[in-house]
Amino acid sequence: MELIIPASVRAEHEALYRELAAATREAGRIGEAARAVAELLQPHFITEESLALPPLALLAPLARGERISGASAVTAMTDKLRGELPRLFAEHRAIAAAAQKLAEAAKGSGDGTHLGLAEKIASHARAEEEVFYPAAILVGEYLKAAL
Numbered sequence: 001m002e003l004i005i006p007a008s009v010r011a012e013h014e015a016l017y018r019e020l021a022a023a024t025r026e027a028g029r030i031g032e033a034a035r036a037v038a039e040l041l042q043p044h045f046i047t048e049e050s051l052a053l054p055p056l057a058l059l060a061p062l063a064r065g066e067r068i069s070g071a072s073a074v075t076a077m078t079d080k081l082r083g084e085l086p087r088l089f090a091e092h093r094a095i096a097a098a099a100q101k102l103a104e105a106a107k108g109s110g111d112g113t114h115l116g117l118a119e120k121i122a123s124h125a126r127a128e129e130e131v132f133y134p135a136a137i138l139v140g141e142y143l144k145a146a147l
């Protein structure tokens with residue numbers, strides 16, 4: 001079974017990325033701070049999109065009671081995700097610190113365009129830590145139990 005990241009989750013990454021990309025093109029402190037965020041966020045998103053988010057594709061079919069083929073590839077992924085959690089959490093802290101600097105630069109500029117971006121990034125990371133990562137790991141554990 002092909003694991004396609006749920007559209008709503010993918011859309012959130014894309015929206016954050018688009019908004020951040022616009023900020024990186026700003027001159028001065030905002031652009032500088034946004035580029036520092038992007039440098040951290042880009043590899044982080046790549047890890048998530050290869051490891052943490054694809055298993056979420058199985059939540060809906062599993063909840064409907066459907067049989068899943070290729071479970072071992074998924075459990076390999078979720079086992080790897082479990083091992084990567086400390087690194088992903090540490091990356092969230094580094095990204096939040098960089099995003100905070102972006103928020104300060106945005107506040108100082110008097111232009112509110114990028115003011116909400118840091119909070120959006122932080123709330124995205126909270127949702128991942130509280131819901132998405134545990135859900136992905138539970139998908140793997142459920143598949144192991146069902147085998």
Ligand SMILES: [Fe+2]
Binds near residue numbers: 013045048128
């Ligand atoms: Fe993410």
Ligand SMILES: [Fe+2]
Binds near residue numbers: 048124128
């Ligand atoms: Fe994240």
